[in-house]
Amino acid sequence: MKATISKRGFLQAVGAAVGVGAVYRSMQALGLVSTEVAHEVWADLPRGSGEGKSVAILGAGIAGMTAAYELSKAGYRCTILEAADRAGGRNLTARAGDVVGEVDGRQRVNFSEGDHLYANLGPARIPYHHGTILGYCKEFGVGLEVFTNDNRAALFHNRERFDGRPVSARRVITDIRGYIAELLAKAVDGTSLDSALTVEDKERLLQMLVQYGDLNADHLYKGTKRGGYRDGRLNAGLKAGELDDPLDFSDLLKSDFWEYKLHFDDFLDQNPTLLQPVGGMDTIAKAFEERVGSFVRYRSVVEEIRKSPKGVRIVYRSGLGGAVGTLDADFAICSIPAPVLKDIQNDFAPETKAAIESVAFAPAIKIAFQTRRRFWEEDHAIYGGISWTDQDITQIWYPPYGYHRDNGVIVGAYVWNKDIGLRFEGMSPEERLRVAIEEGERVHPGYAGEIEAGVSRAWGKVPFQKGAWPTGKEAPAALQRPDGAIYFAGDQASALPGWQEGAALAAHAAVAAINERVMGK
């Protein structure tokens, strides 16, 4: 422990002297951010530094609660205004008896009771390098388990290829690599790459390609036992079987399998190891709520955000048609999603208004089904992971928890494409389920007969959210600096749109900036 304590001690000393922003910069300079202290929570404000100061926090999602947690520890008086009757924002786990609402209706979650019968309808995974959120998990004692993206038993499905039959990820990945290795070996064996490679590297590259693609002695790809054996046998068993024929390369090229699906887990945010809280993603939201819930005024819909001589004045209404309230504070941290924020009366500067207007949110969709048995495990040896289809449902997720239980909850559609999202958004909840079942049936014949209950979430139609995440990759500059005493947070103020890490980091940045201002006074 000693090495860490001294490093952390140093950073705490810097923090006490100059504030958390300086700590963050020190850590960056030391190359520590996200690696050396991957899950240390670094926003430790000096104790008492906020005494006598008040902060109005708009939104009790991950950003708002993170800000309240850090500020209140330093003595700031925090009030969180939350429009909904629950905390967590887009961090949402559906369980038996829950009611999930959209602007024009409500769905009751008809799952059975069971600690494995839930669906994370918002964020569902935490990349290993999201050290801020992981740090809070550690600090709050939120148990973690592995979330599985890459399951070679899962399926790739394209209606136009391979007679419309799903093929295993295992076959697609090994066969494509085999062909790539064969073609490159052919080129290297010839002379066309001689100018690009030394003789020595050429020899080593050939050796590598033979292993990379499992090529034969003639540098040809004729299938590999990495893909499994003939007749659907998946392992050698008592006597090793024969290699199966590889999939046709031209068909693979004509499929959409290689369009990001093939290397999905190579994207930094989808890289293994991915983690998830045991028991549902909302375990994190609940852990925050336990600590800052007393600061939250639920069903408090913000109607005006004003600059005031003191700092900020927030006008809000308590529930539908309820009383109007006013909250004055020295500062505000606003995590209200841009599509909602843009319609709230405000005193923002023109650049701020323009920035808010510029942020579009994705109309993402998730549909979850409870099934009467875990047919994916029982019939296909699929333990967690994702199947892909070229149909609108896009993906089927098998739960990476509750293995071998009697039943389970799968994600029957996860859509982020705008056109498809809007198509589902326009349907009634019943129609969404019907379509998702019909499409799922083409991936898993018999699917319809397995399903017992379903729920959908069209984020574009969720009150006080109006979307799943900002579609841009970077936040507008105006959302990363204060407008008067008003600071912005949420994933929309980070370069990690759609990730809780972005929400928490932006909250840290806002908290640090407020504290520097206070301490500088």
Place this chain on the structure above:
Amino acid sequence: MKATISKRGFLQAVGAAVGVGAVYRSMQALGLVSTEVAHEVWADLPRGSGEGKSVAILGAGIAGMTAAYELSKAGYRCTILEAADRAGGRNLTARAGDVVGEVDGRQRVNFSEGDHLYANLGPARIPYHHGTILGYCKEFGVGLEVFTNDNRAALFHNRERFDGRPVSARRVITDIRGYIAELLAKAVDGTSLDSALTVEDKERLLQMLVQYGDLNADHLYKGTKRGGYRDGRLNAGLKAGELDDPLDFSDLLKSDFWEYKLHFDDFLDQNPTLLQPVGGMDTIAKAFEERVGSFVRYRSVVEEIRKSPKGVRIVYRSGLGGAVGTLDADFAICSIPAPVLKDIQNDFAPETKAAIESVAFAPAIKIAFQTRRRFWEEDHAIYGGISWTDQDITQIWYPPYGYHRDNGVIVGAYVWNKDIGLRFEGMSPEERLRVAIEEGERVHPGYAGEIEAGVSRAWGKVPFQKGAWPTGKEAPAALQRPDGAIYFAGDQASALPGWQEGAALAAHAAVAAINERVMGK
């Protein structure tokens, strides 16, 4: 559930009529083995079919206990002779206070108490397609969680390359793929592959390669954010950073990273999803022992295996210098590892003796360390997975369980190379730990200071085992058929050496063959 029940019902009906071997063949014919009924336990012998028959089972490992479990359910009278004082065989989990023995000494496991402080010194993972073992896990209620092979935060280390500094799997994998894609694109952009590809496929292949390797518009690989950002930043955070420079291709080619390590998780047996029992691999052995422990005579060292008019006669000694006992039975199932079996007096046919002599076992080594903190998670965001080094320790495994706890147990060496294994085998336990710490220090500077306790297991020196697994890929034919009334089991009688699945499958085969013989009488 209906679809399964009827399928299973059909198979049980076949089983009742003609025995489990027929069921297995029916399942093969139906293409069901290992896929459709991936985790159904299929060795359901007809009830009562073994009444009045006795079986001597030699060895209470996974094979012996599987055989006893299935036979006893069918009415066979089973006796298991186990040389050690525990069941499980190579299925071994080390915990605080355990004593693990080798031929010339004993080590006490000095770990602290804690449900996350254990090391699986034998098998540690279960591939998703090992349906027999997974079936028993389901039947016995053994909880499962994910075992992680592929962790992109884990390290590749070669003393001769990259200044001897470990580099992340993420960088190695993305950079090698980038270069491969670039080189192949160069060849395709030229004319050298024109004869191998249609114009249409050529165009699609180029599009694929751009995605596969994340090539730029000129089809060059200049690094990818899949590998992370400059200055050790692992995610975009508040503002996306700059791409880091890729590793030098020539250095990558000169390293040993691409020698099976690069595609380790593509091997069928190492494919995700891998599973492990919650709480340690011996949970499986204990679940079997709960069911068949009453049949086991512990500390019963077999000294003679004889053919008798009744069937078999086994002579054994109860413990060291203990009394000699005799066990007569209609049949025997022998799962004693070949290196031990070959020295036991027997009446085997010459081909059987030759087969047993021919099976060599690997002198594999595992070394486990308890550490004072989880430095891999705290300092490197490594959650489970494996780092590779060209040093003798070969691998460091980070525990895929107990995330974020205060301390943990890592595997500090996992060696299967014969020469290296024998080198470690020849050392004292203290010397093994010293070497493993010294080498680990080169992968993780500060390693030595983190370690609190260690234990090693040199399987070649374990009494009644004399090795970790058969080095051949297929079992000799003579071990897959009976010699008189003596049947063979264990992984050595399967084409899955080193896997519990092979042990259980071979046990099923022996059980099925005995039952067919009995029912045929």
